[in-house]
Amino acid sequence: MPSSTLPQAGDLNLQAIxxxxxxxxxxxxxxxxxxxxxxxxxxxxxxxxxxxSSAFFKTVPFWDYLTGTNWSPLIEPRxxxxxxxxxxxxxxxxxxxxxxxxxxxASAIYLAEYASPVTRRIIxxxxxxxxxxxSVVYGYFAVTTVTPMLQxxxxxxxxxxxxxAAIVLGIxxxxxxxxxxxxxxxxxxxxxxxxxxALAATKSEVTxxxxxxxxxxxxxxxFILGFSRAIGETxxxxxxxxxxxxxxxxxxxxxxxxxGYIVQVAMGDVPHGTIEYQSIFAVAATLFVxxxxxxxxxxxxxxxxxxxxx
Amino acid sequence: xxxxxPQKTAALTQTTELDSQFVxxxxxxxxxxxxxxxIISLATAAVxxxxxxxxxxxxxxxxxxxNWDFLKNFPSRAASRAGIASALAGSMAIITMTAMISVAxxxxxxxYLEELAPKTRAGRFIEMNIANLCGVPSLVYGILGLAxxxxxxxxxxxxxxxxxxxxxxxxxxxxIASRESLRSVPNGIRMAALALGATxxxxxxxxxxxxxxxxxxTGIILALSRALGEAAxxxxxxxxxxxxxxxxxAFDSFTTLPIQIFNWAGRPQEEFHxxxxxxxxxxxxxxxxxxxxxxLIRSRMERKHRW
Numbered sequence: 001m002p003s004s005t006l007p008q009a010g011d012l013n014l015q016a017i018x019x020x021x022x023x024x025x026x027x028x029x030x031x032x033x034x035x036x037x038x039x040x041x042x043x044x045x046x047x048x049x050x051x052x053s054s055a056f057f058k059t060v061p062f063w064d065y066l067t068g069t070n071w072s073p074l075i076e077p078r079x080x081x082x083x084x085x086x087x088x089x090x091x092x093x094x095x096x097x098x099x100x101x102x103x104x105x106a107s108a109i110y111l112a113e114y115a116s117p118v119t120r121r122i123i124x125x126x127x128x129x130x131x132x133x134x135s136v137v138y139g140y141f142a143v144t145t146v147t148p149m150l151q152x153x154x155x156x157x158x159x160x161x162x163x164x165a166a167i168v169l170g171i172x173x174x175x176x177x178x179x180x181x182x183x184x185x186x187x188x189x190x191x192x193x194x195x196x197x198a199l200a201a202t203k204s205e206v207t208x209x210x211x212x213x214x215x216x217x218x219x220x221x222x223f224i225l226g227f228s229r230a231i232g233e234t235x236x237x238x239x240x241x242x243x244x245x246x247x248x249x250x251x252x253x254x255x256x257x258x259x260g261y262i263v264q265v266a267m268g269d270v271p272h273g274t275i276e277y278q279s280i281f282a283v284a285a286t287l288f289v290x291x292x293x294x295x296x297x298x299x300x301x302x303x304x305x306x307x308x309x310x
Numbered sequence: 311x312x313x314x315x316p317q318k319t320a321a322l323t324q325t326t327e328l329d330s331q332f333v334x335x336x337x338x339x340x341x342x343x344x345x346x347x348x349i350i351s352l353a354t355a356a357v358x359x360x361x362x363x364x365x366x367x368x369x370x371x372x373x374x375x376x377n378w379d380f381l382k383n384f385p386s387r388a389a390s391r392a393g394i395a396s397a398l399a400g401s402m403a404i405i406t407m408t409a410m411i412s413v414a415x416x417x418x419x420x421x422y423l424e425e426l427a428p429k430t431r432a433g434r435f436i437e438m439n440i441a442n443l444c445g446v447p448s449l450v451y452g453i454l455g456l457a458x459x460x461x462x463x464x465x466x467x468x469x470x471x472x473x474x475x476x477x478x479x480x481x482x483x484x485x486i487a488s489r490e491s492l493r494s495v496p497n498g499i500r501m502a503a504l505a506l507g508a509t510x511x512x513x514x515x516x517x518x519x520x521x522x523x524x525x526x527x528t529g530i531i532l533a534l535s536r537a538l539g540e541a542a543x544x545x546x547x548x549x550x551x552x553x554x555x556x557x558x559x560a561f562d563s564f565t566t567l568p569i570q571i572f573n574w575a576g577r578p579q580e581e582f583h584x585x586x587x588x589x590x591x592x593x594x595x596x597x598x599x600x601x602x603x604x605x606l607i608r609s610r611m612e613r614k615h616r617w
Contacts, residue, residue, distance in 0.1 A: 024511040028426050034418030035427070038440045038485070041478055045450060048457040106353035114347060123354060130361050132597060134539025136568045137368070137590050140575040144583055145367055171360055202339050204346035225445070232447025234542035235568070239576055259449050259542070266546045272461065284453045288446065295445035
């Protein structure tokens with residue numbers, strides 16, 4: 001629009017206007033470049049994961065990787081079956097959700113419906129603070145507090161075990177679920193409350209029977225996002241879960257997750273071009289695809305099932 | 311009960327029966343409501359207790375190891391002589407680098423998407439892209455950094471590569487926070503500036519950006535505090551745990567506080583857990599201080615702009 005406004009009055013300085021527009025065009029182009037960097041990032045991620053993992057899959061058949069039940073990349077005889085890592089990731093992440101989902105939803109309901117404004121003003125920042133604590137700190141907490149506690153109840157617990165990782169991971173995912181569910185419940189229209197109360201429903205009946213169902217799509221989406229976060233979480237799990245790839249389901253034993261494996265290899269100085277080096281790209285690609293699918297799925301749920309309150 | 315009509319009597323007894331049923335029901339429903347209230351209060355209390363427990367535990371473990379020597383010494387094989395000098399310096403250098411790279415790019419991208427871009431398919435594509443980048447695990451950014459900055463650009467395992475990796479990681483967070491802040495500026499400001507003959511850029515630079523500054527700044531500081539606590543991508547980019555010198559150039563190798571904590575917490579000896587906790591106290595102090603700074607700036611600047 002500004003470029004089409006030709007100066008008409010005689011006293012307008014045409015040159016000044018042109019200069020402004022020329023400069024403006026340059027600035028806009030620069031900012032456009034900034035915005036495209038994110039697209040470049042995405043493509044770079046996909047490109048790198050594809051190139052390096054395809055080098056890996058030249059040595060290890062793709063099908064063997066995906067269905068193999070033995071992961072021993074560093075010790076001869078080598079074997080690259082990713083299922084034990086996926087199993088470890090699944091046990092830890094599902095365990096985390098087992099903790100985070102009920103507590104997260106319950107505290108969100110409390111914050112949205114029951115808490116007085118003063119209580120809310122105190123608890124909300126507390127929850128956000130929990131989200132701001134770095135991942136290694138949770139790892140430390142798992143190793144020094146949660147594991148000894150577990151060992152007191154179950155003496156057979158390993159020093160590094162999946163259960164302690166799952167518990168701290170649950171605490172880490174909790175703030176996100178609480179915040180998202182809280183937003184979703186507060187976004188339900190006032191008239192739904194009033195309608196429920198007008199029918200003489202108790203407060204818990206209104207909450208469980210009306211508010212939670214009507215915010216269900218966003219609540220489900222938050223659960224999936226939490227699960228996806230748990231899968232990608234690294235430092236706490238690398239510290240607490242141990243480094244034994246197993247196919248077992250016993251959370252009291254040491255397990256290795258996908259992220260744990262990548263960190264283990266990165267900590268040892270692996271030379272470029274070796275099969276170990278390539279294997280972290282293959283595992284990272286697996287991780288990336290899993291989280292991407294979950295994230296897109298949660299976006300789909302929100303888009304597809306969110307009702308509009310007119 | 312003077313009525314002799316048996317039908318009426320029957321109806322009456324039925325109502326009292328319904329009444330008593332209702333009362334029974336009501337007692338049960340009220341009990342349910344109280345129970346529900348109790349359960350969710352308990353869950354919320356558990357969340358708060360967890361935070362208190364966590365902070366208390368770390369303070370309890372670490373405070374006796376926290377002294378001036380601890381801040382001044384370099385990592386050592388003996389826990390009693392180990393310190394965090396190089397880790398603290400590395401964290402600071404990387405965070406500065408990250409801020410220098412990501413702030414301008416993030417605000418630029420947000421301005422373009424929110425104010426300057428025509429609402430075309432390309433704009434929506436970029437938006438979708440940013441939303442998806444937010445969900446990518448931090449470890450994957452480390453992989454990207456390893457392949458692109460360490461190898462392809464040849465930065466090596468350096469502070470520069472680490473700074474770029476973290477900058478790319480927090481860029482989506484900064485863009486989203488900045489866009490939200492820009493969106494909250496009332497449309498009247500835009501219209502008024504444009505009506506007075508300002509160009510789109512002049513409107514943005516002189517009016518929208520200052521008005522949105524508190525929100526943008528808060529977003530940036532929160533993103534940086536996240537980068538400060540992040541260890542996974544830096545381990546991939548080549549953070550090592552034993553560095554006995556302070557960084558002098560951007561191409562020096564590095565260690566950071568989270569990496570140092572990771573290393574110490576993973577050891578079996580009790581004293582190393584102690585110094586890990588002490589390092590955590592320093593790290594958490596920094597993170598909390600940046601967060602407090604964000605809150606302070608926001609409240610200060612919000613007082614200047616009020617609609």
